[in-house]
Amino acid sequence: MVDLVADYWETMRERQPLPDVKPGYIWDLVPKDPPAEPEPWSRIFADIEPVIFQGTTHWQHPHFFAYYPSACSYPAIMGDILSGGIASIGFTWKSSPAMTELEMVMTDWIAKAIGLPRFFLNSDSGPGAGMIQCTASDATLIALLSARARAVMAMKQNGIDRTAQEEVNPNSQIINFESHDPVYFSKLVAYCSDQAHSAVDKGIMLAGVRMRKLKSTKDDRFNNYSVEPNVLEAAIKEDRAQGYIPFIYVATVGTTNTCGIDSLTKLGPICNREKLWLHVDAAYAGSFALCPEFRYLIEGVEMADSFNFNCAKSMMINFDYSPMWFKDAKEAINYFNVDPTYLKHEHQAVASDYRHLQVALGRRFRALKVWFVLRSIGTTKIQENLRIVVNRAIQFAKLIEKDEHFELFVPQHLGLGSNDINERLNTIINDDKRIHLVPANAHGIYFLRVAFHSSTTEDDVKYAYDVITELAEALLKSEL
């Protein structure tokens, strides 16, 4: 299997990034019933090419410019092999001490590598902590639920009236979870940028609170879509006047749409002063803080209550790997703890039981991946890779700037170049199949976005540009 994966990587350029298959293709290739008796591995291996590779969108292909990079490296796969081989489930410290402890050290390593403040470290004596979530969506939901619980408790302490709701009959056996009392939810409003990822909308929706998306504008610092402080302040004032309670701002550092960035230095003081939980969703751009020259992107992070980014995008650590830090993890744990007898153990007071900071109980040994990747590759080489991604985007942006048919929709940011072009060109490019990219939409304008990986060469950037311009010119001619 290791050889097969190595061959797959080495012959990648012979494939097209997007497969030709149509929905339902697999039903003709795979039996509809499970086999009762074992099959030889030779037959299983022979099926991998037609069933799997022929139906795969090859994210590691150098002509894949869609979505965002998906990290992949052999040391990370080594971590998965060992995690699978140990097959312990780390839901408490005692159920797998090494899993919890290595996760504590590794989130500290990453925190230091990207320059997070000391209070986020597990080795710091304060209530801050770092841990690994599956995805940024999970991290956002956990931040929302923590913030919701904090807001409910504050409303109770401040004696804010419950909306008129019959009190629970004292003889009733119905349980109302104190910090998750829904009577308070309908007053709560979560804010985010209109450029925030759909995972933020989904998290707010599932948390059962109200959402308000704040209009972003191209700001002076990042020259990209950001929410200005006066917009946030005006929303808070307006919504409070209507009886709402703004309780969280989910800031975005590197949106999927345009790589738009909310300035933490501008919005953080407002959140802290007005007692809004500040969650920073740096899913895409967070990795780049490994390079000191890009660390300005998360300046002001000391004002955040929680911070998250995906190592599984540009940091050579395979999905899933989404570290999250809490300024006060002890508080958050209180909101999620529902301990039964079979999970109690004698070390609960001192050791971290990470299950309280996520929805799931079970946990894999994901910290092995970062341990192997950082030790066998080193942070210097990962920084170099990140700079390659950025340089590819700069190269592409220059080609677009010089081209009469295109304009940069937003300036190049990190590994995302983009341009204003119509929906039809997007369809033509993807039907052509030589390269793969996805469109986006900001304030009603449909545009193409191009994402680069560290495996993209300069020639690949030129190739993408040539394919796009060739197809665009043909489209323009046909419309004359």
Next chain:
Amino acid sequence: MVDLVADYWETMRERQPLPDVKPGYIWDLVPKDPPAEPEPWSRIFADIEPVIFQGTTHWQHPHFFAYYPSACSYPAIMGDILSGGIASIGFTWKSSPAMTELEMVMTDWIAKAIGLPRFFLNSDSGPGAGMIQCTASDATLIALLSARARAVMAMKQNGIDRTAQEEVNPNSQIINFESHDPVYFSKLVAYCSDQAHSAVDKGIMLAGVRMRKLKSTKDDRFNNYSVEPNVLEAAIKEDRAQGYIPFIYVATVGTTNTCGIDSLTKLGPICNREKLWLHVDAAYAGSFALCPEFRYLIEGVEMADSFNFNCAKSMMINFDYSPMWFKDAKEAINYFNVDPTYLKHEHQAVASDYRHLQVALGRRFRALKVWFVLRSIGTTKIQENLRIVVNRAIQFAKLIEKDEHFELFVPQHLGLGSNDINERLNTIINDDKRIHLVPANAHGIYFLRVAFHSSTTEDDVKYAYDVITELAEALLKSEL
């Protein structure tokens, strides 16, 4: 790494199941800062024994009788290697067609193997569907959120009064998600057995609804803790009289505590008639339905709205792997869909976008694990393994029944034997370190529970019995 894992398995008996480490042990073994430059693999490999193995609770150890079995097999690890090597992220059909399609066929394979009704199959023309969640906790939360949305929509359609809450100002920019309107939450009550797993409590808490745990009794069918139909009916009547709206029953098939089982044939008709969503959490016991003789445990599953169990417990498929089936997935998808432009694709009408049935956007290629395991091992051999687990528990139960000091707290069920014994014996057994088990608590009685794996031999069962009786006798003598 493959050799290292093989050696770990082969020399397992030389280790003790529970490690000797204390919380914080790792800080002396691992540097506090990430390395800038690469280290040789020989140095990394040398650290695996002291840092990882010496701090691991060895779930695959034959003298590990705690929690539940954690599935592990080499074909499953092969699946993880390939998933890591492809490193595509399957959040839409188009982002990785093979990932979605193989998941559709594999959940059908498992559904057929355990005898689920046809309407749950992806290959069936109806709105039913199967997919893979990370864990049973995730499945329970998704069922709760779907059921909550269905209940909110029904309340709106039936014109049930909102609790007095100011209407949203039409000029406000605040968004209220229609099927997740919190104004309706505080009337909603979720039911489960008092034996339900803590993940059910947690899910209900996070969904922001009320919970009522129903008293279980030893029933005539399973001779274990079950909620009787008259208990459920009385609760519905009582709570409705108080203005509440019971909206879901989370049934338990094989609880962690006692392997207690709610009878679906008894409770299903009530849920269907009273329009309660019936979610079946068969996390532990579901695998056993692979054997026809244990399929009676899920009899009545055709009345369920959603069904879930963990292949990662007794089915040789490494964690995480928790398939979930929906009777009406189309309805559930409506409650979760928040599609942005960059995730739209031309096949959305026909192909499954599994992201809508989970919290996370990203997804790994987990279906490869079951494809490799079922093909290279076959269902017959997996059935044999399940029967070994049950036979070990029967053997242990017989030893306990004959012993004057012990009694079976509940009859042996599947792979869980148990007995009534005090908290001190539990501490002594686990301090002794020869075997590892965890206690439980039902209706205020503290007892020890013993879980078996397919790697447990008959001698290991005898060994566990001998260690327990030796320590119990010493304890009894010291107390005289």
